[in-house]
Amino acid sequence: MVVPGIMGSELHDTRTDKAIWGLANGSWLAKAWLSPQGLDGLRLTPEELAGDYTRVRARRLLRFPAWSPFLRGFEPYHKLLRTVEDTVAHRDAVMAFPYDWRLPVAVNARRLATEARDHLQRWRAHPAHDEARRQAVDERPARLVFVAHSMGGLVACAALTLGPDSDLAADTRGVMTLGTPFKGSVVAANILNTVQGGPLPLPHRRLAAAAATMPAVHELLPQFLCVEDGLDVRHLTPADVANLGGDKDLFGAAEDFFATFHSTLDLPQLWPVVGTRQDTVQSMKLVDGVVHASEYSFRTDTDGTVKRLPTGAPRRYNVWGDGTVHRESMPAVPQRAMPVFAQHGAMANGKDARRVVSDFLLRDEPLGPDQAEDGIxxxxxxxxxxxxxxxxxxxxxxxxxxxxxxxxxxxxxxxxxxxxxxxxxxxxxxxxxxxxxxxxxxxxxxxxxxxxxxxxxxxxxxxxxxx
Structure with a gap:
């Protein structure tokens, strides 16, 4: 199962019969970001916020490069799909999972769990599966492998831990996440803050207006100690989110989701790939409702207290990241994290990550990239x-x-x-x-x-x- 990240699926409005995200060229992007109604189709309607998700359908994975303020460039997924298809026993063993990335992670996770189960059953009934099984150790039947980029990693892990299929995790051999913000990203605060953030280009304000209605963007807000408040470092609060331009109720729902999600995130199958050596915002200050993001983070001792200088000021650490997600926004399996030198939107398209994915599909224990290798x-x-x-x-x-x-x-x-x-x-x-x-x-x-x-x-x- 190949699961894309936020903005990685083409979206189609079934009522107007028009694409609302994901076309072929820069002229469409200019129209989307600069015209008065360019992003109206992406805003969640009251019916969608109430749980009616029939208006928008995700048709396929992103096929052409795209762009978004703060999140920047998105490379398409055809190279990753080709790598996976060239590695597995048969192309029919591969299924891409486009989804409406505006919606709550839990909504897409439930659908992924159902479609992954159906895909596994279809593949096990496929003639090529019998031949592949004869070459497997003990002729074991196929199991699922998830390769997920960015927010897709949250969807995949939630499908296994919170989805309706309690046997799905047992039928899964591995989950490889590429640049997944398990604990969120300060970039999401920047996205929501652009309404109040001073003289910025119009696309940034267009995105903020649409993002304020999206549960998924609120689920990407940081769930770690990130707000520098004098000599204190604290978590983001619903009041902060409302102050910076988001929806406090959507953030409250996101906090409830992650409280459950993190308590169940004990997946021995999980192997995160993380970006490194790219300038990445990791913390922020809130001044009169405006986000001032910084490229340093904070650490705590085992008792939860923030590490401090002799002066009492919090110590600052630059742990880098992929330009969007910093390295410490990962689950509690840092010993498995495999670093690659890549920007967030291009990670799934990059040669190094695709080599790691191919190795992951072929081996029970992925080797990961050469640790001695350096990069820029x-x-x-x-x-x-x-x-x-x-x-x-x-x-x-x-x-x-x-x-x-x-x-x-x-x-x-x-x-x-x-x-x-x-x-x-x-x-x-x-x-x-x-x-x-x-x-x-x-x-x-x-x-x-x-x-x-x-x-x-x-x-x-x-x-x-x-x-």
């Missing part, structure tokens, strides 16, 4: 305007000769090689100017380690300033 980080803005310079920063090296950076228009009409210069110890930077609107992919490759990519959206500088 990439930091770019999520939204830029044509003909205006912006900074492209590479971390992990201060030798320009070690890296190659290309910027390519996804429509194939333009490409440039960016030349970086050292600006600090372990940091390179350069200014880039894009020739027009659309989606652009920034790809950085060092002489060592894997390539890192990110998608940048180039949009107009002027537009109607209304949500």
């Amino acid at each position: 980080g990439l930091t770019v803005p999520d939204y830029v305007t044509p003909h205006a310079a912006w900074d492209c920063v590479i971390t992990g090296t201060d030798d320009p000769a070690e890296v190659q950076c290309t910027v390519t228009a996804l429509d194939g009409g333009w490409e440039t090689v960016a030349r970086h210069e050292a600006v600090d110890d372990g940091k390179l930077s350069t200014e880039i100017v894009l020739p027009g609107e659309g989606l652009y992919r920034v790809a950085v490759k060092a002489d060592y380690g894997p390539a890192v990519t990110q998608i940048v959206f180039s949009g107009p500088a002027g537009y109607e300033d209304s949500v």
Whole structure:
């Protein structure tokens, strides 16, 4: 079962017979993010908030690159699917699970549990299954393997621990999660806060208005100590969420869900893949309802007290992440965490993660990536305007000769090689100017380690300033 992340499934409005998320090109994205009604179809209606989920249908996994404020670029899943299909005994053994990523995790988990059981039964009745079974140890029948990206990991784990099929976990050999925010992400607070967050591009405010109605976004809010409040460090509260622009009731429901979810998250089959060495927000301050996110986190001793400096101030730790999810937003199995150098939206598409997935499918105990391998980080803005310079920063090296950076228009009409210069110890930077609107992919490759990519959206500088 291949389970995508948030915004990783195409969504179709069955009442208007129109796609509301997931089309083929940057012009559709510009219309979605910049036109007055571009995201109206994504907002949950009162009927949906009351539990009627018949309006929207998830048709398939994302097929083309997409973009969202703060979450940035989303690469499609065809490379991951091809890797899985090329590894298993027969392509019919593979099933993709598109889902309405706006809805509560528990809703999608229940549907995944049902569809996974049906898929397993179909595969066990497949002629190719008998041949594959003869090659298995003790000729054991097939079991399920879940490969899940981002929020899809929450859906997969909830299907096994909280779903209606109590035997599903026993019929599952493994769950590999790629960049899953088991304890949430500060990025979700940024998403909801953009209504109040000062002069930001219109797409950010469009997303905030839609996200304020989405249970799933509230379930991605941090469930760890992240709010820096003077000399105190505390959890986010429903009152905080309402203050920053979210829905306190949706967050309260999210807290109730995670209280149960984390208490049951004891899956020996779970193997998390985590991103590393990418600049990632890990904590925040709330000042007059505005989120000020920081790229450091806090740690506690076994008794729950925050580790502090001799001055009494909380100690700050940078644990990095994948640009969206920091490394410590994972379940209590850090000894199994397999690091890869990748941005969040591109992780499932990357060569290193796909190699780990292939190994996971073939072995009972995945080896994971080479731990001695090193890599680089990439930091770019999520939204830029044509003909205006912006900074492209590479971390992990201060030798320009070690890296190659290309910027390519996804429509194939333009490409440039960016030349970086050292600006600090372990940091390179350069200014880039894009020739027009659309989606652009920034790809950085060092002489060592894997390539890192990110998608940048180039949009107009002027537009109607209304949500």
